[in-house]
Amino acid sequence: MKPEETIDFNIRSTWHKIARMYNVQAAQHGVSMATGMVLLNIDIKEGTPSTSLGPKMGMESRSLTRTLKNLEEEKVIYREVDKEDKRKVRIFLTELGKEKREISKEKVIQFNNHLRQNLKKKELDTFFKVLGDINELIDENHIFLSGDH
């Protein structure tokens, strides 16, 4: 089995292609794709608890902490102690952050609209089904249990 023939290699390589594409777009607006993705996950009005950002984005807390620090320095976000629960910190968008968020959102919509216009609806449905099946098969956690390999 060559790497190019594996299911994981193909998912990974398409994801990296998408990431590079978004990074080119993001760079034109002085941000990175990672920035855009964090911004999209922060609620415009209510802000978002810092602890819920990691799970939302599938990021580990160490790399999220670094990203949030960078975003604060770029003045697109700020932190505030939660009014309801003083132990929690909420992340809010600055005005600049809201602008950059809007641009990121546009890019995501443009990309997805372009794909949906050019892919067959039925095939895309199957595509989502297979992604869901793969997720379930991983969650079942039976893959590496058998001794016969």
Added chain:
Amino acid sequence: MKPEETIDFNIRSTWHKIARMYNVQAAQHGVSMATGMVLLNIDIKEGTPSTSLGPKMGMESRSLTRTLKNLEEEKVIYREVDKEDKRKVRIFLTELGKEKREISKEKVIQFNNHLRQNLKKKELDTFFKVLGDINELIDENHIFLSGDH
């Protein structure tokens, strides 16, 4: 359009799920998934030119350099000047590297076999077709050109 509804979010989140799964397996053998992936891309007998590893793995040269440095410290690879072209460096696997490579290969095969046994062949074919279509649509580079958005 909620992030969970976008095509890119779903590809990314399945890729991250696969990466976490591989990382759990890799950790049991004292390596990381990134290590395993580099090892898999090095030819056991001939070694592999350092310059061709980046493109093969879709990694940027800066993060590849760091990874290779780590792998050298872990004594799974070593560098040698290319005999044919003294300006080039080839990466070779140590005996330990070959062992770890074999384990990584087994894991990839186990995962892919499990998926192929549990997914419908026809749906998987469509899945690969859609990934290919997405790659082509990105390569065409028409997505962000239009003004009407």
